[in-house]
Amino acid sequence: MQARFSTEEIFRQLADVLTQSGYPDFLPTLVQRLAEILDVEYCLIAEASATSTEARTIALWGQGQLLDNITYPLKGTPCETVPEREPCLYQQGVCQAFPDDKLLVDLGVESYLGMPILNTSGQKLGILSIMAAKALPRPDISREVLRIAAAQVGAELERSQSERFIRKLTYRDAVTQLPNRAHLLEKLQNWPRVDGNRAGLGIALIDISRFKELNDLFSFKVGDEILTAAAKRMRDDLPESCYLARYSADQFALLSPVYSVRELEQLCRQVQKLFMWPFHCAGRDFALNVNLGCALVTAEELNGPELLRFASIALAEAKSSGSGLKVFEPSMSQALSERQKVLEKFMLALRSGKLSLNYQPQLDLASGQLSGAEALCRWYDDEWGWVSPDTFIPLAEERGLMPELGNWVMQTACRQLNLWQQKGYRLPGRLSVNVSARQLDNEQLVSDFAVCSSGIAPTQIELEVTESLIMRNPEQSLRQMAELEAMGFSWAIDDFGTGYSSLAYLTRFRASTLKIDRAFINNIPGDHHHNMVVKTILAMAKSLDMLTIAEGVETAEQAAYLLQLGCARAQGYHFGKPVPADQFAERWLKPLAAKTTA
Known part of the structure; x- marks a missing residue:
């Protein structure tokens, strides 16, 4: 049977799709185009390390369309036999070779070609494979196409891993594993400005009193254990709708959609109750006291830095007054008139x-x-x-x-x-x-x-x-x-x-x-x-x-x-x-x- 595309056309189309590397839809586009130019029914990209027992697809093409991604066990499948560096080809009879792979049998797959996806250090990141209901017409060309494509996919996956790693280092507090200040600011910047439920955004700054003294008396290591325990208690006991971040050395920030100042105050009282019981760290109990400053704005009026400033002003008022909790009021600051004067x-x-x-x-x-x-x-x-x-x-x-x-x-x-x-x-x-x-x-x-x-x-x-x-x-x-x-x-x-x-x-x-x-x-x-x-x-x-x-x-x-x-x-x-x-x-x-x- 005559080939669908000439060899020259196959590699021209491959080069064309590889130029889209870096775009968000590169991998889904790649599996679709590979299936088309190699004339096969199925193409997938799956993440799986050399020691994995299962693979998770991140782009899957079959039956003429993009399919939902799946996770499948590697044992008893042709993907299990893909080595760490070379391609693996089953020109025909793949269902008979892997009778336990029910998915292959159900799909009526006859041939299989898999190529390992490697990073720049040669470590296996995953698998790029094609499957057809007939014998692959030109396995040598298909092997070379997958080799080139797998190299580009490896670069994409490695870049994605670096991206996730930098994001984790940049946005995660290393002590409490909570989001950090940078993530909080981004969260405020991206908070929806239109809310169908008409809820406002409440913020509370939670300040642990005399925390520096704990560090000085018992060491920073113990101080970090206390912070971690406090973060865990709040994360476990506060409503799921709450967003909790570490704002500074001895402060946490809490965001939550609320409908009224009263509801925001009730949430802050709940936080105060969580600190009524001591924290057991380093073999002893520590009783902590907290001050809270909070503020509330409508979604349409949200200005993240200003909202934080309002909460900070309220926190200072809570400390100076000894009340332990204050909600921001315009009388606490002449900030708005001052901003106009500055402007x-x-x-x-x-x-x-x-x-x-x-x-x-x-x-x-x-x-x-x-x-x-x-x-x-x-x-x-x-x-x-x-x-x-x-x-x-x-x-x-x-x-x-x-x-x-x-x-x-x-x-x-x-x-x-x-x-x-x-x-x-x-x-x-x-x-x-x-x-x-x-x-x-x-x-x-x-x-x-x-x-x-x-x-x-x-x-x-x-x-x-x-x-x-x-x-x-x-x-x-x-x-x-x-x-x-x-x-x-x-x-x-x-x-x-x-x-x-x-x-x-x-x-x-x-x-x-x-x-x-x-x-x-x-x-x-x-x-x-x-x-x-x-x-x-x-x-x-x-x-x-x-x-x-x-x-x-x-x-x-x-x-x-x-x-x-x-x-x-x-x-x-x-x-x-x-x-x-x-x-x-x-x-x-x-x-x-x-x-x-x-």
Whole structure:
């Protein structure tokens, strides 16, 4: 019988489907296309290690459609005979060879070809197999097609495992195994804004009183045991609708849908009751007291950071009043009116030239030489003095001012590069400029930056964006990034590890640099957990051929450890604080110019 496709066409179609690697539906698409081009009824990808007794499909095609995934025992099946490196072929009579495999018999399978899926270390991750109701027409070609496809699937599965590992390290508290602060913030950000039941979101911050004294008296090890026991009791006894996270060293955060302040107070009273009985740890009983601060908002009004701030204000009131529990009330804080005042002053500063840029050096860790800089926005107010970027940047983001602010930063940074060049100063590498989510959402971003950067080469600028902001609208982000890269700009993923991005998407973004967030740098090399996160990120960046920059390096020990791990560059107070342009030029650029002319 004539083959359905020529050999050339088979490999052309295989190459076509493999180009979709990295997309969310790659594996389901692959099993469908393999079944079609090899003219077989069934194709599956299953996860199974070399020591597994069962396999779990992650993509299954049969009967002309994608089927629900299944878990099946390996014993007595042809999949059991697939070796760790070579393919396994049953050209015909597979049902007779495996009479105990009822699934094969029911499907009327006659032939089977299985290929092991391996990671880069040669360890078996799973099986890629095809099955047909007839003898395979061209087993040699099918074997080679599966060998190529299995190699790509192995890379996908390994990337997926790395993704899950980084997520676990990044979002899980190592002591209590609860979600950590980063996961809590993401949970708040992604909380549904529309609730059909009209429930609001209640939050409670649970603070263990005098916990530092327990650590000082009985050791951090005992303190960790107490925290673990407290977390377990709350997790086991609170309603399933509650979300519990470790918020800080001695605080937990509780989220729950509630309909009223009264219901939120009742939930907090339930938490207090859980601490009425002692915790048995390290051979003795510990009686704990807790204070709770809580707040309630409707789903439509939810602003995660603000809700946390309200709960924190209420917690401080509960502590100072001695009541042990307080619900936030507007009278506790003049925050809203203050925010409005900040907004008005910031808009005036932005539009009257009262903002400025500081520049922080980035150094090559191996040579110790300047390798670039980052431009950072600063605001000095005559009444308030220096206003923290943590105050005005989120406000500008929230009120839609980021495109205007971002354009000002880009234009000012480019003008400064021009001024330095006119004085004979050359900045090695690129000047980094931050890009916000609002800017990425702005369809005018590319044209705006083309205007703002006139007078300098775009190759002198690196644009920084955080991973979580990219994932808000990945397809549009990818398009905008590609257009700006085509103009000559380069891209860096900022604060990597604090948000959650799909590594599959990360491989498609046009970023050449990963910046490791300071939260992981602060505690290295002493903190094993953060060491593992940094090592994992560096290994992943290396595999993607991306440059790495560590942020927040404050000690020589941190710099030396990062260099040992293979990190290329770093910035932080150890090398230099952000300073005005003239000070930056005097400290970093003027000596370079002198060396060049010497």
